[in-house]
Amino acid sequence: MQIRKIKPYHKKALIELSRSNFGDESWTDEQLGNAIINDDYICIALLDGDNVLSYLIAVQTVDDVNILSIATSKDNQNKGYATMLIKWMINLCQNVDKTLSLEVKSKNKTAINLYTTLGFKKIHERPRYYKDGDSALIMFYNFTDK
Numbered sequence: 001m002q003i004r005k006i007k008p009y010h011k012k013a014l015i016e017l018s019r020s021n022f023g024d025e026s027w028t029d030e031q032l033g034n035a036i037i038n039d040d041y042i043c044i045a046l047l048d049g050d051n052v053l054s055y056l057i058a059v060q061t062v063d064d065v066n067i068l069s070i071a072t073s074k075d076n077q078n079k080g081y082a083t084m085l086i087k088w089m090i091n092l093c094q095n096v097d098k099t100l101s102l103e104v105k106s107k108n109k110t111a112i113n114l115y116t117t118l119g120f121k122k123i124h125e126r127p128r129y130y131k132d133g134d135s136a137l138i139m140f141y142n143f144t145d146k
């Protein structure tokens with residue numbers, strides 16, 4: 001297994017993984033395809049050969065890297081794969097001196113638990129932010145306590 005930049009030939013696997021995890025809320029094929037080729041995005045995957053086990057898509061600005069989407073294939077969840085990708089991203093941010101942020105649905109307890117365990121802190125909440133009425137939690141990785 002290795003963490004690699006996602007290449008255009010991974011697009012089909014990425015779309016399948018995103019759809020199977022996010023259903024109707026998945027990014028469109030076009031959005032995923034654009035993210036792979038746009039340098040403003042950081043798209044990484046944990047690969048087993050060419051098989052995408054887990055992926056992480058983030059967008060970078062001058063001073064921040066914002067995680068936009070992360071998912072692990074259903075058969076491979078709870079094996080520490082998303083943790084590996086987030087730690088990779090924490091390390092990158094440390095090296096380039098950028099903050100690391102994300103937004104998560106308040107009902108997504110699995111994801112929130114994972115982010116909190118890794119050292120993210122909630123800094124803001126946007127009530128009823130999503131179409132289904134759920135709130136958005138804005139979290140930042142806490143570099144200062146490390």
Ligand SMILES: CC(C)(COP(=O)(O)OP(=O)(O)OC[C@H]1O[C@@H](n2cnc3c(N)ncnc32)[C@H](O)[C@@H]1OP(=O)(O)O)[C@@H](O)C(=O)NCCC(=O)NCCS
Nearest residue numbers: 021069070071072077078079080081082083111113114117
């Ligand atoms: C959220 C998500 C990305 C986590 O991916 P994952 O690869 O299963 O994450 P990890 O395995 O690194 O961590 C998940 C849990 O497994 C635990 N874990 C890690 N390694 C483990 C191992 N070897 N054995 C058992 N459990 C383990 C972690 O401690 C973590 O537990 P926690 O929830 O108590 O913190 C995944 O559940 C998913 O794809 N969900 C659907 C999409 C989604 O909601 N994405 C986030 C919003 S954008």
